[in-house]
Amino acid sequence: MSGDLSVDLSVVVPAYNEEQRLGPTLDALRDHLETTHRGAWELIVVDDGSTDRTAEIAAEASAADPRVQLLRGGRNRGKGHALR
Numbered sequence: 001m002s003g004d005l006s007v008d009l010s011v012v013v014p015a016y017n018e019e020q021r022l023g024p025t026l027d028a029l030r031d032h033l034e035t036t037h038r039g040a041w042e043l044i045v046v047d048d049g050s051t052d053r054t055a056e057i058a059a060e061a062s063a064a065d066p067r068v069q070l071l072r073g074g075r076n077r078g079k080g081h082a083l084r
Helices: 022-036 054-064
Strands: 009-015 041-048 068-073
Touching: 009 022, 022 041, 022 054, 041 054, 054 068
Parallel strands: 009 041, 041 068
Antiparallel strands: none
């Protein structure tokens, strides 16, 4: 998370060609975390080499909410690699 805030919960969202689902998923996760988690949190979207608009959607979410971060992989390497 950017800035001087410490984060006590990080949620990692591996994503590969998820343009249809990513926006609603991030909205639902943010809503849930805002209502149930009392501490500082962040969402980290790991784009695993998507060929659709997945990274663009994650970047838009990050621009709108600094608690959302985007990490981009160069090519698809699978969910296991995205979570490392």
